[in-house]
Amino acid sequence: MAVYATEGLLEVLIEFAADREPEEANVPIAATPAGELTGLDSQLADLAPGTPVLTHFYLPDAAGSVTAVFGVDLGTPSGGAQARFVSHPTGPRAVTKTDDLAGVVLVAVPPWEVRTVTAFDRNGTELELRRLDAEPPVERIE
Structure with missing residues (x-):
């Protein structure tokens, strides 16, 4: 099984890991269907439009005080992280x-x-990680 992720996401995650060192980073990630990405090139031509591509991360400390007081994780959107x-x-x-x-x-x-990022399933089996040069849609708050 292959896992798809945007180059931009991987670069940001690596920067975050470097900034956190010597502590470990632990970040939830969400996906966007391939059909919604822009900057599509030959890499995405063979992907079905509904194929999940990892595109977004959520700051792990985003809702720290609310979580600490109420025990509710508000740092991850209701759609969850894949x-x-x-x-x-x-x-x-x-x-x-x-x-x-x-x-x-x-x-x-x-x-x-x-290049040091490796994908695994929850059982620890290594998966193929395919890096894509694509961008998720711009999100706007109305």
Whole structure:
């Protein structure tokens, strides 16, 4: 099984992991259907329009005070996150027992470069990660 993610998302996640070091990063990620992406090129020509592509992340501390007081996670939208990004500053490049799990877990290890990100399923089986040069639609608040 292949996992698709935008280059822009992976670059931001790597920056976040580098900024958090020596602490681990733990970030929920959401997907956008391939048919809604712009900047489509030959990479996306073979993808079905409904294929999920990881495009957005949610800051893990976005609703920290509300979560601490009420025990409700408001940092992740109601639609949920389909994946999770974790960094392991001292390794391993694998899913560990202490990682928060999701259907897909992206794991990064130093050096903090996009090429160090590996995709796994929740059981720790490595998945093919395909990086796409595409952008999600611009979201506006009415």
